[in-house]
Amino acid sequence: MKNPSILFLSIICLIGISLGSSCNEPSTTSNNTEVFGDTLQLNYQETLLFPNDVALSFQSINDSRCPIDAVCFWQGVAEVGLNLSTQSGGTTDFIMSYLGLCEENCCSPEEVGNYKIELLEVLPYPDLSGIPVTIEDYTITIIVTEI
Numbered sequence: 001m002k003n004p005s006i007l008f009l010s011i012i013c014l015i016g017i018s019l020g021s022s023c024n025e026p027s028t029t030s031n032n033t034e035v036f037g038d039t040l041q042l043n044y045q046e047t048l049l050f051p052n053d054v055a056l057s058f059q060s061i062n063d064s065r066c067p068i069d070a071v072c073f074w075q076g077v078a079e080v081g082l083n084l085s086t087q088s089g090g091t092t093d094f095i096m097s098y099l100g101l102c103e104e105n106c107c108s109p110e111e112v113g114n115y116k117i118e119l120l121e122v123l124p125y126p127d128l129s130g131i132p133v134t135i136e137d138y139t140i141t142i143i144v145t146e147i
Contacts, residue, residue, distance in 0.1 A: 037145050039120065044138045053087035054115065054144075061122070061138045065100025069128040076100035078122040080140055084112045098122045111147060118143040 060081030066072035121141040
């Protein structure tokens with residue numbers, strides 16, 4: 001090539017194209033197998049994979065908890081829709097209710113098949129800041145154990 005700057009730009013463009021093509025959309029399924037008994041975070045529409053082809057998915061949220069900065073007659077509740085599927089092909093949809101304005105024992109554990117699911121936290125917690133919260137912003141903290 002007669003012009004070294006054209007060669008340099010061509011190489012930079014090729015590197016950029018190859019790096020860009022290796023980027024994928026974010027996965028909605030965990031690539032790693034989680035450990036039963038660990039405290040885990042699960043984002044809306046994500047799935048956690050456990051040993052023996054057990055999967056837990058966060059499918060829906062209905063949040064009516066009293067905002068932090070408000071005075072309410074009722075504490076409200078966040079209803080979290082989950083799905084547990086097992087290697088035997090069994091699939092169970094269930095809802096866990098997480099109380100608002102609660103500091104401990106905010107949600108009763110749920111037994112589904114041979115597994116116990118504990119819902120420890122639902123974030124973000126509503127407030128009166130005026131900052132919009134979308135359903136995709138929700139994250140739950142859970143523990144799944146074999147029983």
